[in-house]
Amino acid sequence: MHNKYILEHTREHGLSEHELHSTYKIFFGTLVSESRLKIINILRKGEKNVSEIIKELNMDQANVSHDLSRLKRCGFVLVEAKKQYRYYRLNERTIKPLMTLIDKHMAEYCIHIFRASKEIKDEK
Secondary structure (H helix, E strand, O other), X not given: OOOHHHHHHHHHOOOOHHHHHHHXXXXXXXXXXXXXXXXXXXXXXXXXXXXXXXHHHOOOHHHHHHXXXXXXXXXXXXXXXXXXXXXXXXXXOOHHHHHHHHHHHHHHHHHHHHHHHHHHHHHO
């Protein structure tokens, strides 16, 4: 059962329930990328321009720009032009609280799974 809010928006945009599920896949697919998660976590500390993100991640400009584009399209980050630079910041209204909730969930339910699988791997 979907939330009334998302159902209203789905109808406004003429989407079917199947198409709504596809939008969930786009959203969660954005979080699957390790480099995009790293960018999100960098931006949790404050806004950065592309050069600063590239330096911190030690990645090439094309990949960082591609990831930032996806994050921007999906509303994870906002961008503002200042002089010759574009500064990216985390969406404070939606994504920042979501990441806090995800951190709490992972601490309670997921970290032990990773630790256990790592211990099994170390025993081999």
